[in-house]
Amino acid sequence: MARMTDSARVEAFSDGVFAIAITLLILEIRVPTARTGLDLWHALGDEWPSYSAYVVSFMVIGVMWVNHHTIFSYIARVDRTLIFLNLVLLLVVAALPFPTALVAQNLREPQASNVAVAVYGAVMVGHAATMALFWYYVTRTGHCFDDRVDIRAARATRARFSLGLVVYPATVALAFASAVLALAVHFVLAVYYAFNQTPVPTLSPEDR
Amino acid sequence: MARMTDSARVEAFSDGVFAIAITLLILEIRVPTARTGLDLWHALGDEWPSYSAYVVSFMVIGVMWVNHHTIFSYIARVDRTLIFLNLVLLLVVAALPFPTALVAQNLREPQASNVAVAVYGAVMVGHAATMALFWYYVTRTGHCFDDRVDIRAARATRARFSLGLVVYPATVALAFASAVLALAVHFVLAVYYAFNQTPVPTLSPEDR
Amino acid sequence: MARMTDSARVEAFSDGVFAIAITLLILEIRVPTARTGLDLWHALGDEWPSYSAYVVSFMVIGVMWVNHHTIFSYIARVDRTLIFLNLVLLLVVAALPFPTALVAQNLREPQASNVAVAVYGAVMVGHAATMALFWYYVTRTGHCFDDRVDIRAARATRARFSLGLVVYPATVALAFASAVLALAVHFVLAVYYAFNQTPVPTLSPEDR
Amino acid sequence: MARMTDSARVEAFSDGVFAIAITLLILEIRVPTARTGLDLWHALGDEWPSYSAYVVSFMVIGVMWVNHHTIFSYIARVDRTLIFLNLVLLLVVAALPFPTALVAQNLREPQASNVAVAVYGAVMVGHAATMALFWYYVTRTGHCFDDRVDIRAARATRARFSLGLVVYPATVALAFASAVLALAVHFVLAVYYAFNQTPVPTLSPEDR
Numbered sequence: 023m024a025r026m027t028d029s030a031r032v033e034a035f036s037d038g039v040f041a042i043a044i045t046l047l048i049l050e051i052r053v054p055t056a057r058t059g060l061d062l063w064h065a066l067g068d069e070w071p072s073y074s075a076y077v078v079s080f081m082v083i084g085v086m087w088v089n090h091h092t093i094f095s096y097i098a099r100v101d102r103t104l105i106f107l108n109l110v111l112l113l114v115v116a117a118l119p120f121p122t123a124l125v126a127q128n129l130r131e132p133q134a135s136n137v138a139v140a141v142y143g144a145v146m147v148g149h150a151a152t153m154a155l156f157w158y159y160v161t162r163t164g165h166c167f168d169d170r171v172d173i174r175a176a177r178a179t180r181a182r183f184s185l186g187l188v189v190y191p192a193t194v195a196l197a198f199a200s201a202v203l204a205l206a207v208h209f210v211l212a213v214y215y216a217f218n219q220t221p222v223p224t225l226s227p228e229d230r
Numbered sequence: 231m232a233r234m235t236d237s238a239r240v241e242a243f244s245d246g247v248f249a250i251a252i253t254l255l256i257l258e259i260r261v262p263t264a265r266t267g268l269d270l271w272h273a274l275g276d277e278w279p280s281y282s283a284y285v286v287s288f289m290v291i292g293v294m295w296v297n298h299h300t301i302f303s304y305i306a307r308v309d310r311t312l313i314f315l316n317l318v319l320l321l322v323v324a325a326l327p328f329p330t331a332l333v334a335q336n337l338r339e340p341q342a343s344n345v346a347v348a349v350y351g352a353v354m355v356g357h358a359a360t361m362a363l364f365w366y367y368v369t370r371t372g373h374c375f376d377d378r379v380d381i382r383a384a385r386a387t388r389a390r391f392s393l394g395l396v397v398y399p400a401t402v403a404l405a406f407a408s409a410v411l412a413l414a415v416h417f418v419l420a421v422y423y424a425f426n427q428t429p430v431p432t433l434s435p436e437d438r
Numbered sequence: 439m440a441r442m443t444d445s446a447r448v449e450a451f452s453d454g455v456f457a458i459a460i461t462l463l464i465l466e467i468r469v470p471t472a473r474t475g476l477d478l479w480h481a482l483g484d485e486w487p488s489y490s491a492y493v494v495s496f497m498v499i500g501v502m503w504v505n506h507h508t509i510f511s512y513i514a515r516v517d518r519t520l521i522f523l524n525l526v527l528l529l530v531v532a533a534l535p536f537p538t539a540l541v542a543q544n545l546r547e548p549q550a551s552n553v554a555v556a557v558y559g560a561v562m563v564g565h566a567a568t569m570a571l572f573w574y575y576v577t578r579t580g581h582c583f584d585d586r587v588d589i590r591a592a593r594a595t596r597a598r599f600s601l602g603l604v605v606y607p608a609t610v611a612l613a614f615a616s617a618v619l620a621l622a623v624h625f626v627l628a629v630y631y632a633f634n635q636t637p638v639p640t641l642s643p644e645d646r
Numbered sequence: 647m648a649r650m651t652d653s654a655r656v657e658a659f660s661d662g663v664f665a666i667a668i669t670l671l672i673l674e675i676r677v678p679t680a681r682t683g684l685d686l687w688h689a690l691g692d693e694w695p696s697y698s699a700y701v702v703s704f705m706v707i708g709v710m711w712v713n714h715h716t717i718f719s720y721i722a723r724v725d726r727t728l729i730f731l732n733l734v735l736l737l738v739v740a741a742l743p744f745p746t747a748l749v750a751q752n753l754r755e756p757q758a759s760n761v762a763v764a765v766y767g768a769v770m771v772g773h774a775a776t777m778a779l780f781w782y783y784v785t786r787t788g789h790c791f792d793d794r795v796d797i798r799a800a801r802a803t804r805a806r807f808s809l810g811l812v813v814y815p816a817t818v819a820l821a822f823a824s825a826v827l828a829l830a831v832h833f834v835l836a837v838y839y840a841f842n843q844t845p846v847p848t849l850s851p852e853d854r
Contacts, residue, residue: 134264
């Protein structure tokens, strides 16, 4: 007779959106056809921007999921505002296949590639903004957290949680200098965040 | 050895359909390619109807999910009729990517835009109708509810739960006056319903 | 620390496949664009085969899910053979968007429509066959069932569970007489099965 | 108030990716239209490479899921590295619809077919590599396993778990001799692995 808590249900729905967005990415890669084997190798080789964009966005969405999931593991209750802010956050996550395809299809074009990767970076700025807003809200009163969380300390992490609002605008600027480099930076940032997420501060058991 | 209750399983299946429908929306946005950066900016700018339709439908489906989920949190048992009515409800929800794409692709065309947004409104009428039918059924005998629900009071909310059957036909009419305005009204209604869903009336603990 | 049983996990995976297949159906409907409102109405009207195919397949997959779910609610244990047979069953379920699109795109063509709906029926024969095979296996020794099930009586339902192997071939034949009528029969059968699934026979509590 | 363990949550997310990837496969089959019934039969017959690729990849991803799920049923705890390695594993799984479509669209072309099936095999090599890496990590210290697992014996299975690193490169070579034969071998291997996965060694209850 297991019935999930409300926060577990919101998390399961969010997990679904993350899982679908990440799996849809592959649909953006054009499938080449050719007469000869050599032609097919060439056609496959020409699609390196698609493979790059796929790998970068897969890791980006995957790490977004990990971090979203880590935060939700400390959330015990949800209210309408939290659900709404989470929906806005998912709106940006679910949009990522679009800039991914944009990069994939314009990366070989010297000038258009800058714009495409800049748009990619702008969507990441949007993600950082919705994440910061979400974190600002849950740390404001702390009423959604379970009792392990040190609310005062959690509030103090807001600046570090909002770091993306500085880093991602910088990738937008970088995109105009070098599209490929900016895309690589998105990959490196994803891997970095996979191992170095700002931890949610917790109380020692006797202080709960 | 956790095994979900039947109602939890129906809800999980429904959650899946909501999550997939909401994440498929992004596939409807055409990915432009261009030679120069300026051309790509222009091509991206030309797709404002797609972005608008994406944002509106994302919030619409998201709020449908929230409200569906709230109702199911009071449902303890399911029968064949409830499963069937829920399936009809999901049929309309899963159809929403179609009118969304229709609006996205016709919103810049002065005359066709009215028809597109009217069709969007008509699908929302369909949603309101299936939701009203569902609510009518579960409040009729109340045998699917858990014991927190005040069945008599729940039955009295039928009119308010069916308000969409008045509001959404009005958006269809409005679409012929102004397509963009009618689309904006759908967005505003979604945000309104995110915070102001008719609550399911509950009994005080001693009356259960 | 809830961990789902193995059978719950197989069911959750299956639920995912059902939910995705049912939600992908909408992608098969072509989105028309037009200059004038009248042209858009006409273009939308011309797509009635797509709407019909969508509604029929949505109900068909939905009811397949309900019945799959009902059977799994009596399954407590899974083995490799059951998982394999379930995978073959899902292979056919996940294929349904293909005959659905085939019907949608050929239903207005007098001759091709017969073939399209016959192929649809053939896929349903495949579904009935994989379902019968699955049921044959789980009722053979009954080792996967929980202790509510009357295995001897369950084995006796095999013929009724295999009824689809008679009914669906008949729809294939009917498709060559009238494509639209055969499609309507698929809809009627789905609604019929929604309310009249052969029940899994259970033991009275004292006989378990 | 059931809340899933962290490992259950990672598994649920992975299950979602598997379920979506397997269900997206059907989208790769082109839907033919025709005037006459005979033309439609021919057009449908011409797509045998698509049907073959669908069936092979459905079983391949399905069996990948079964085996992934079996391993996770012994995992009680997750850390950042395990989540990261699992993400890399899913990146390859979610990519499979691409080589599937590549095979489907090039299998009838004598020369291009060899390249297409070789690429398919190469993606399978990638899967075997990420699986071996994952298994290497979890058996290194065994800190993620639950207490049923015989860690020493599990470490000894590394070579057998890495067998794919020998078998799948061989399918790449075979693809250049016969594309169709190599594809058939992928199907046979999937069915073989469905019933003959290397078991996770467990301790007898008194040794835990």
